[in-house]
Amino acid sequence: xxxxxxxxxxxxxxxxxxxxxxxxxxxxxxxxxxxxxxxxxxxxxxxxxxxxxxxxxxxxxxxxxxxxxxxxxxxxxxxxxxxxxxxxxxxxxxxxxxxxxxxxxxxxxxxxxxxxxxxxxxxxxxxxxxxxxxxxxxxxxxxxxxxxxxxxxxxxxxxxxxxxxxxxxxxxxxxxxxxxxxxxxxxxxxxxxxxxxxxxxxxxxxxxxxxxxxxxxxxxxxxxxxxxxxxxxxxxxxxxxxxxxxxxxxxxxxxxxxxxxxxxxxxxxxxxxxxxxxxxxxxxxxxxxxxxxxxxxxxxxxxxxxxxxxxxxxxxxxxxxxxxxxxxxxxxxxxxxxxxxxxxxxxxxxxxxxxxxxxxxxxxxxxxxxxxxxxxxxxxxxxxxxxxxxxxxxxxxxxxxxxxxxxxxxxxxxxxxxxxxxxxxxxxxxxxxxxxxxxxxxxxxxxxxxxxxxxxxxxxxxxxxxxxxxxxxx
Numbered sequence: 136x137x138x139x140x141x142x143x144x145x146x147x148x149x150x151x152x153x154x155x156x157x158x159x160x161x162x163x164x165x166x167x168x169x170x171x172x173x174x175x176x177x178x179x180x181x182x183x184x185x186x187x188x189x190x191x192x193x194x195x196x197x198x199x200x201x202x203x204x205x206x207x208x209x210x211x212x213x214x215x216x217x218x219x220x221x222x223x224x225x226x227x228x229x230x231x232x233x234x235x236x237x238x239x240x241x242x243x244x245x246x247x248x249x250x251x252x253x254x255x256x257x258x259x260x261x262x263x264x265x266x267x268x269x270x271x272x273x274x275x276x277x278x279x280x281x282x283x284x285x286x287x288x289x290x291x292x293x294x295x296x297x298x299x300x301x302x303x304x305x306x307x308x309x310x311x312x313x314x315x316x317x318x319x320x321x322x323x324x325x326x327x328x329x330x331x332x333x334x335x336x337x338x339x340x341x342x343x344x345x346x347x348x349x350x351x352x353x354x355x356x357x358x359x360x361x362x363x364x365x366x367x368x369x370x371x372x373x374x375x376x377x378x379x380x381x382x383x384x385x386x387x388x389x390x391x392x393x394x395x396x397x398x399x400x401x402x403x404x405x406x407x408x409x410x411x412x413x414x415x416x417x418x419x420x421x422x423x424x425x426x427x428x429x430x431x432x433x434x435x436x437x438x439x440x441x442x443x444x445x446x447x448x449x450x451x452x453x454x455x456x457x458x459x460x461x462x463x464x465x466x467x468x469x470x471x472x473x474x475x476x477x478x479x480x481x482x483x484x485x486x487x488x489x490x491x492x493x494x495x496x497x498x499x500x501x502x503x504x505x506x507x508x509x510x511x512x513x514x515x516x517x518x519x520x521x522x523x524x525x526x527x528x529x530x531x532x533x534x535x536x537x538x539x540x541x542x543x544x545x546x547x548x549x550x551x552x553x554x555x556x557x558x559x560x561x562x563x564x565x566x567x568x569x570x571x572x573x574x575x576x577x578x579x580x581x582x583x584x585x586x587x588x589x590x591x592x593x594x595x596x597x598x599x600x601x602x603x604x605x606x607x608x609x
Contacts, residue, residue: 138316140169141336144182145329148175154338156313159225159457159493160447168312171335176304176347182330183275183302184352190331191272191300195250202246202294205325209239209290212321216286216314218449223311224285225457225493226411227448234411237573238286241294241591244575248596249298259606267605272300273378274354276599277347279340279368280315281360282308282459283414289315291575291590292357292380293322293332299599301355304333306344310459312336345371354378355599359416362539362584369587380588380598382580384513385416385541388534390556391432392527393425395546399568401435404519406570407544409443409497412455413517414463416585417542417564417573420514423530426523433501433521437482440497440519447492457493458516464493467516474500474507474520484518511537527556535561540582542572563589 140147150169158165190198209216216238217231226234254269276296280288289305296303307315315334322332337343347353348371356372357380358365365383372379389407391400407419424432448456458464464487471485484498501521503510509520524530534543542564547553557565563581566572573579578592588598 138313138319139166141171141175142316142319142332142334143175143179144333145323150175152338154309156223156310157460158222159459160449162491162493165222166313168316168336170339171337171343172339173343173346175335176343179304179333179335180275180347180350180352182333183304186328186330187272187275187300187302190297190302190328193300195252198298198300199246199249201326202242202249202297205322205327206239206242206246208321208325209235209242209318213239216317219314219317220285221448221456223313224282225448225459227453227456228451229454230411230456231448234284234287237575238284238290240575241287241290244591245294245298245596248295248593251593252299252596252600265607265609267607269603269605270597270600271603273599273601274301275352276301276303276355276357277344277353278303278305279344279356279358279360280305280307282310283411285311285314286318288359289318291579291595295590295595296355296357296599297327297331298596301599302331304335304347306335306337306340309336309338309340341367344368348372348377349374351375355380357590357598358382365586378598380590381586382416382590383541383584383586384539385418385420385581385585386511386513386537386539387417387420387542387544389419389422389544390530390534390546391422391424391428392545392547392549392553392556393427394548395428396548396568397428397431397435400432400546401439403544403546403566403568403570404436405439407566408519408570409440409455409517410571412458414459414515416513418513418515419519419544419570421510421534422519422521423524423533424521426525429501429521429523433482433499436519436521437499440499440517441483443497445488445494445496455497455517458495459493461493463515464495467495467514467518470507470509470512470514470516471498471500471518474503474509477504477507479503479507479520531556531559538584541585542566542581544570
């Protein structure tokens with residue numbers, strides 16, 4: 136691998152301590168990567184502070200053109216990034232290409248948003264004073280990203296931060312740091328100034344991030360990951376009263392109403408469940424199907440799941456690669472075993488294959504009881520857990536009965552009725568007759584303990600800006 140050191144102030148910095156990145160399909164070592172310490176974090180913060188002074192003073196159009204160039208360069212190299220994603224994350228080639236395309240699009244979207252930090256001039260009705268409102272860069276941002284989308288979760292944060300005028304330090308997941316490190320030469324080529332973006336892979340994530348969040352120059356923390364880790368970061372952020380952007384866990388319900396078009400429902404459920412092997416906070420976790428169509432739905436879904444080819448994602452004929460590590464695979468297997476022990480029925484899959492690699496087959500379990508652990512926790516794997524309902528009110532209640540509120544999915548041929556159901560779901564996002572909601576142009580985020588703030592859309596850039604109001608007479 137070409138880029139395996141820390142990236143600080145535009146230079147590659149080696150360290151004595153390093154850690155291995157494992158190919159989840161072969162269990163072989165892909166690369167040895169530098170592990171950042173506290174001193175490296177301080178150097179990165181110094182660099183970002185220096186670079187931001189000039190970057191924030193540039194015109195919005197100047198910043199926009201750099202981001203646009205980054206999109207052009209990444210789009211020309213999608214195959215390269217997709218291959219790297221497959222090697223360190225495990226996802227199949229088609230899925231990896233989809234992520235790379237999605238990741239690049241954030242640069243184009245925020246190139247367009249960089250020139251639209253619109254303010255306001257109006258007159259106060261009572262005093263007659265002029266109200267001038269503008270948005271300014273918030274300050275240095277610490278970005279902490281997960282392993283399941285090693286490209287997109289980085290660009291979804293880097294692009295709006297740069298559009299807003301901020302400097303950043305990004306801490307990629309230890310399982311998948313290579314994609315983000317490989318992005319840095321591309322950003323250099325696009326014209327991102329030296330020091331504005333710094334990448335600190337590390338095995339000491341907690342101490343490293345906590346140190347940065349207590350540096351007074353840091354004003355924003357943007358995190359994607361589990362709700363448990365998000366709570367800890369929020370406690371640290373509270374000490375400095377930082378702006379938090381938190382995209383946390385999910386427990387996505389799918390409601391297949393009795394009037395749903397079966398083809399649409401199956402296609403949408405497959406996409407919602409199997410995108411990234413189910414290793415996504417947006418993945419379908421609880422599938423509620425009306426009892427009148429449950430048997431047909433289950434048979435159709437099992438047929439589709441059984442037809443998927445499992446193997447090393449570098450093989451273009453493979454549909455489903457390995458899970459990211461042994462711990463994730465074993466947890467998925469435990470969820471299935473628990474559900475079956477409590478009365479669920481195995482429709483397909485469910486057996487861990489022999490040999491190397493962290494593989495788990497596409498699996499469907501039906502008649503899943505409410506007491507099953509997979510109903511209350513993220514499966515994060517290729518397992519479709521089906522439950523039935525007879526009363527729509529009960530389905531809505533069960534769908535909302537969770538501490539999470541990231542995304543839900545509804546399938547119905549009656550648009551008016553479906554919209555009424557969508558509005559009653561306590562989720563930040565709803566896919567209506569669609570199994571995919573993620574879009575750079577849309578505000579991505581959840582309610583309850585699924586997070587704070589939004590990524591993407593116009594809102595994504597405002598997470599890295601402060602609103603300033605000036606009261607004036609003229």
